[in-house]
Amino acid sequence: MKAGSALSRVLVICGKDAAQEARRRIALASVLFFAATALTLVSFAVGPSGFAREERGQLHAALLWILLFFSTATGLPRAFVREEETGTALALRKVAPGILVLAGKTLFNFFLFLAIAAVTVPGLGILLGWDVSSPGAMAAVLFAAGYGLTVVSTFLSALVARAGQKNVLFVLVCFPLLVPLLLSSIAATVAAAAGQLAGPPLRVILAYDGAATCAAYLLAAAAWEE
Amino acid sequence: MLATTLEARELSKSFSGPPLFSNLSFSAGAGLVAVSGRNGSGKTTLLKILARLLRPGSGNVRVLEGSRELDGEERRRAVGWAGPDLAFYEDFTAQENLMFFRRAAGLPAGEQQIRERLAGVGLGAAREKRVGAYSTGMKQRLRLAFALLCDPLVLLLDEPTAGLDEPGRELLAAAVAQRRRAGPVLLASNDPRDFVAPEQVIELGR
Numbered sequence A: 001m002k003a004g005s006a007l008s009r010v011l012v013i014c015g016k017d018a019a020q021e022a023r024r025r026i027a028l029a030s031v032l033f034f035a036a037t038a039l040t041l042v043s044f045a046v047g048p049s050g051f052a053r054e055e056r057g058q059l060h061a062a063l064l065w066i067l068l069f070f071s072t073a074t075g076l077p078r079a080f081v082r083e084e085e086t087g088t089a090l091a092l093r094k095v096a097p098g099i100l101v102l103a104g105k106t107l108f109n110f111f112l113f114l115a116i117a118a119v120t121v122p123g124l125g126i127l128l129g130w131d132v133s134s135p136g137a138m139a140a141v142l143f144a145a146g147y148g149l150t151v152v153s154t155f156l157s158a159l160v161a162r163a164g165q166k167n168v169l170f171v172l173v174c175f176p177l178l179v180p181l182l183l184s185s186i187a188a189t190v191a192a193a194a195g196q197l198a199g200p201p202l203r204v205i206l207a208y209d210g211a212a213t214c215a216a217y218l219l220a221a222a223a224w225e226e
Numbered sequence B: 001m002l003a004t005t006l007e008a009r010e011l012s013k014s015f016s017g018p019p020l021f022s023n024l025s026f027s028a029g030a031g032l033v034a035v036s037g038r039n040g041s042g043k044t045t046l047l048k049i050l051a052r053l054l055r056p057g058s059g060n061v062r063v064l065e066g067s068r069e070l071d072g073e074e075r076r077r078a079v080g081w082a083g084p085d086l087a088f089y090e091d092f093t094a095q096e097n098l099m100f101f102r103r104a105a106g107l108p109a110g111e112q113q114i115r116e117r118l119a120g121v122g123l124g125a126a127r128e129k130r131v132g133a134y135s136t137g138m139k140q141r142l143r144l145a146f147a148l149l150c151d152p153l154v155l156l157l158d159e160p161t162a163g164l165d166e167p168g169r170e171l172l173a174a175a176v177a178q179r180r181r182a183g184p185v186l187l188a189s190n191d192p193r194d195f196v197a198p199e200q201v202i203e204l205g206r
Helices: A006-024 A026-046 A053-075 A078-086 A089-095 A098-128 A135-160 A166-193 A199-224 B043-050 B072-078 B094-104 B111-120 B136-147 B166-182
Strands: B004-013 B021-028 B031-037 B058-065 B079-082 B154-158 B184-188 B200-204
Touching: A006 A026, A006 A098, A006 B094, A026 A053, A026 A098, A053 A098, A053 A135, A053 A166, A078 A089, A078 A098, A078 A135, A089 A098, A089 B094, A098 A135, A098 A199, A135 A166, A135 A199, A166 A199, B004 B043, B004 B184, B021 B031, B021 B058, B021 B200, B031 B043, B031 B166, B043 B079, B043 B154, B043 B184, B043 B200, B058 B072, B072 B079, B079 B136, B094 B111, B094 B136, B111 B136, B136 B154, B136 B166, B154 B166, B166 B184
Parallel strands: B031 B184, B031 B200, B079 B154, B154 B184
Antiparallel strands: B004 B021, B004 B058
C-alpha cells in the first residue's frame, strides 16, 4: 500500500478546513465583518482628504496593516482552538504528524488572509482615495508579509489552543512577534503605493518568512503533540 | 506474516500528583490484553501513551514487526486507537469523516472502501448522516471504525462498549476476536464482561 505524499496530506487537511468553513462560515464571516466595520469607521474618521497628500501614504499603509493584523487575529486562532474545543484534535493527532497539520492549517489561513486582503485593499482605496501606483509591488508585499503573518499566527494558535484565556494570550504573544514584520510591511507598502518595490523592507520580510518557517518546522511537534 | 509485538518498558506517568503508574513493563503479542483498574487508575492514560497521544513521564514503547522496530509514519498507522474522548467533525457525515482521516493518514480512501468499513460497524445506512445527529451508540461504533481505519497491527480500545446496545457489543466482540488472532488487542474497561479469555491482564491502581 503506497502512502500519500506529505503535500497531498497537507492539501487534504487544508481542504477539510475549507469545507468546514464553507459549511459554517464562522471565521470568514467574523473576519470580514471586523474588516468591514473597521474600514467604515476609519474612512469616516480619516476620510479621503483628512491629511495632507504627502502624509497619506504612511497613514494608509499603517491603517491597512492594522486592519489586516486585527482581522487575522480575529479569525486565525480558530485553526487549532476549534480542534481542541470540539475534541477532534485527538483524532487528527492520531493520523497526522504536527508538521503536516500545521502546514495544512497555515495554507488555509493564508487563503483566508488573501480573502481579507482582497476586501481590505480595494476598500481602503475607494473609501480613503488611496492610489496604489504599483499593484504588482503591492501584491508581492501582501503575499510575502501575509505568508509570515499566517505562519506565525497559525503556529501560535497551536501553542495557545490548550491554554486558558486563549484569545487574549494569542494577541499578547502575537503582537511582539509580529511587530518587526508589520513595521517592514508598512514600509514596503508605502513604497509599493508610490510605485516602487522597496528592497530593504522586502528583504526583511523575506528573511522573517524564512525564520518563521524554520521555527514552525522545528517546533511543530512540540506545539501540537502532547 | 510477521508477528507483531507491543513492548512497554518502565513506563511512568503522573499529573501534578502521585504517579498513576510507575515502572510499568509488559510485552504483548497476538491476543487480548485486559487493562483493568478502578476509575482514575490510569487506564485511559496508559492507552494514550501506547498510542503516542501522550508522552510518558519516563520509559518507552516499541512496536515490533518480527524483530524490526516500527517508527515514524509506519508506527503511527500500525497502532489503532479509540477512546471515550475521541470526537469527530459534527458538520461532516460519517463517510466524510473517515475519508478525511484516512487521507490525512496518507492512505487511499475510495468511497466504496469507506462504505464497506462503515457497513462493517453497522453504520452502512447512516453513512450520509451528519455525525452531529448520531446517537451515543452510533458514535461509539464510529470510534471502532476509526480505530480500524488504517488496518492497524495493534489495536487499543478504551471503554469500547460504553453506550453500545447488544448488537453493538456483539459486533465489537466479533471484531476483537478477529483482530486478536493477528496481533495485540489491548482493551481497557471497568466491565469484566468485556474481557473474553484474555491472554494477559494488566491491573492498574492496585
